[in-house]
Amino acid sequence: MPLLDDRVRKQVQDALAGITRPVKIVMFTQGEGGAIECEYCSETRELVEEVSQQSGKLSLEVLDFQADEARAREYGVDKIPAVVLLAGDGEPARHGVRLYGIPAGYEFSSLVEGLRMVGTGDVKLSDATRQALARLTKPVHLQVFVTPT
Amino acid sequence: MVLAHKLALASDLVSADMVEATEFPHLTNRYQVQAVPLTVINETIRIEGAVPESLLVEKVLEAGT
Known part of the structure; x- marks a missing residue:
């Protein structure tokens, strides 16, 4: 059964219409499709499967958190369900955009906007912010705790 | 987010x-998440509620310089 209704599917298609470069969605689950796949993992997987079909520029790779441990480490993924958004056009990939847990409700728009930004390179930030970021010398890890509603 | x-x-x-x-x-x-959103930066800095860009950047600089 589709998770996205026609109206939402249309909204996603519109939001992603401006994407000019490929975006790869990497999703980590465990025991894909089987009885041991965690509830939120299967829901998240089904959600990104549907989302990935809404633009010809999107591709999806579903990986297993245990079997593909090296890939998880590469992307800094330490729990599941996890979704990593990557620029898929051969640019040096930035692995820093991750979503843990199902991006549903309000956070669904975070997923869609993340895809749009990666796929267009259109990241609106003030000049002051960009200058400040250029001064960083150490890694900074942000975790934003949210709930679906 | x-x-x-x-x-x-x-x-x-x-x-x-x-x-x-x-x-x-x-x-x-x-x-100790009591309310969302909660932003945690490098395990040590906590910001509760929605954050304006300038404040978040200030805290990011604090953690990363």
């Missing part, structure tokens, strides 16, 4: 995770 992802896209030194609080009780416990 989108703001944190923007910073991650604008700097190789920044990574940003959305964490759905109810699915990861061990983390909500560890970081």
Whole structure:
């Protein structure tokens, strides 16, 4: 059964219409499709499967958190369900955009906007912010705790 | 959430995770999440509620310089 209704599917298609470069969605689950796949993992997987079909520029790779441990480490993924958004056009990939847990409700728009930004390179930030970021010398890890509603 | 992802896209030194609080009780416990959104920077800096860009950047600089 589709998770996205026609109206939402249309909204996603519109939001992603401006994407000019490929975006790869990497999703980590465990025991894909089987009885041991965690509830939120299967829901998240089904959600990104549907989302990935809404633009010809999107591709999806579903990986297993245990079997593909090296890939998880590469992307800094330490729990599941996890979704990593990557620029898929051969640019040096930035692995820093991750979503843990199902991006549903309000956070669904975070997923869609993340895809749009990666796929267009259109990241609106003030000049002051960009200058400040250029001064960083150490890694900074942000975790934003949210709930679906 | 989108703001944190923007910073991650604008700097190789920044990574940003959305964490759905109810699915990861061990983390909500560890970081004592009482209300959302809660932003945790490098395990030490906590910002509750929605944050304006200038304040978030100030805290990111504090953690990363």
